[in-house]
Amino acid sequence: MSVAGLRRAARETVSGLPREFWWLWTSTLVNRLGAFVATFMALYLTLERGYSASYAGLVVALHGLGGVVSSLGAGVMTDRLGRRPTMLIAQSSTAASVALLGFMVDPVAIAAVAFLVGMTSNASRPAVQAMMADIVRPEDRVRAFSLNYWAINLGFAVSSAGAGFIAEYSYRAGFMAEAAMTLFCALVVFLKVPESQPERTPRNAKGAAAEPEVRLSTVLRDGRFMSVVGLSFVVALIFQQGYVGLPVAMGTDGLSSSDFGTAVAVNGVLIVALQIPATRFIQQRDPRRLLVVSSLLAGYGFGLTAFAGSVAVYALTICVWTVGEIINAPVQSSLVVRLSPAQGRGRYQGMYTLSWSAAALVAPLMSGLVIDHYGATWLWGTCGVLGTVAALGYWVLMRGLPAEEKVTEVVAVTAAEAESDAASGAPQGSVERAV
Structure with missing residues (x-):
């Protein structure tokens, strides 16, 4: 494709x-640019504080557990308090807890605050996803989620390099930098992002809501959606092996940590380079086939790792499963919105977020158990099996999914649309659009 063609594709x-x-999107990018704790927690505890690797692992696990705990609670807050208040509370609390963590010395206090950081930093995710679903037209959602995922990875790629230089100077400075950038995210939301939650369903003459209220029990009884959550957990288990099973396997092959860093950097580079071009390809394609293909690419991409022995071959396998990741992330996020009622998006997004948080906890246990008892080859074979199971699950699950154009939902009106409505005399607040 020519340079002019690339520019046109990017513009579209x-x-x-x-x-x-x-x-x-800007708030998300800045938030990921400041990601220091999640990246350097283990090094901070072992090198700076002198704690054991087992203690560092415990603290990292508690950080992940905090994310699991907050997922559902944040989803409920998103629906009850609103998207904007939930984000402001979560980001302000994250800034405070991250800054506090930089001054903790006692091991019990460090563990407790790390758990708190995990809770607060994960709490804004259901609100962000729900707000994107509110303000973006249904036909643009795959594109919007893809751009957001691109911002996450771009921010992480830059922060990983920058945080390394900051850590050489002062780990505490890294904590303070993350706290400041997270506080800036809250400021952006406060000043520039209006509430987008759809108006509640009006009550009838008897005082009852025209539509039943969405509760967590409603989400749990939604069989199709909970199946998506289960499949999301399976896919997340596979992708998590890139950061828990892969470094161990490369180490047993005699490769160094720098070799792992070089190989896994391919993942971030490919996502940053290909996510936007890939968006044009996937946004008009059948989501069922995309999810099937992405699951197979993930499973068999990691499965091919069993045949790797050099940095170059490991990098090639990473290319395979990264393509699966580029396809899976925006399509699955769009599917979650499609299956969520507008008034319950926060709870549905919270449950979806839980699947990834839980996978982040289970994946290290899974990889350690399989590698210790059976060897790394069995781990990669298991990933292949899980990818196949997920692909079959998506194929069966989505066979009866109604066509998008037959669904109607309420989407929040943007400020520009509201001005246009006001000028034309149309009612303001929300508008029905075909999905």
Whole structure:
């Protein structure tokens, strides 16, 4: 493709999205640019504080557990308090807890605050996803989620390198930098992002809501959606092996930590380079086939790791499962929104977030158990099996999914649309759009 063609593709990918989305996107990018704790927690505890590797592992696990605990609670807050208040509370609390963690010395206090950081940093995710679903037109959601995922990876790629230099100077400075950038995210949301939660369903003459209220029990009884959550957990288990099973396997092959860093950097580079071009390809394709293909690419991409022995071959296997990741992330996020009622998006997004948080906890246990008892080859074979199971699950699950154009939902009106409505005399607040 020519340079002019690439420019046109990029322009088409980013055009037509509401202004509020770009402020939310900016907040996400800044948040990931400041990601220090999750990246350097283990090194901080072992090198800076002198604690054992087992204690560092415990603290990292508690950080992940905090994310699991907050997923559902944050989803409920998103629906009850609203998207904007939930994000402000979560980001402000994250800034405070991260700054506090930088001054903790006692091992019990460090563990407790790390758990708190995990809770608060994960609490904004259901609100961000729900707000994107509110403000972006249904036909643009795959594109919006893809751009958001691109921002997450771009921010992480830059922060990983920058945080390394900061850590050489002062780990505490890294904590303070993350706290400041997270507080800046809250400021962006406060100043630029209006509440987007759809108006509650009006009550009838008897005082009862026209539609039943969405509770957590409603989500749990939604068989199709909970099946998506289960399949998401399976896929997340596979992708997590890139950060828990892969470094161990490369170490047993005699490769160094720098070799692992070189190989896994391919993942971030490919996502940053290909996510936007890939968006044009996937946004008009059948989501069922995309999810099937992405699951197979993930499972068999990791399965091919069994045949790797050099950095170059490991990098090639990473290329395979990274393509699966590029396809899976925006398509699955769009599917979650499609299956979620507008008034219950927070709870549904919270349950979806839980699947990834739980996988982040289970994956290290899974990889350690399989590698210790059976060897790394069995781990990669298991990934292949899990990818096949997920692909079959998506194929069966989505066979009866209604066509998008037959569904109607309420989507929040952007500020520009509201001005247009006001000028034309149309009612303001929300508008029904075909999905």
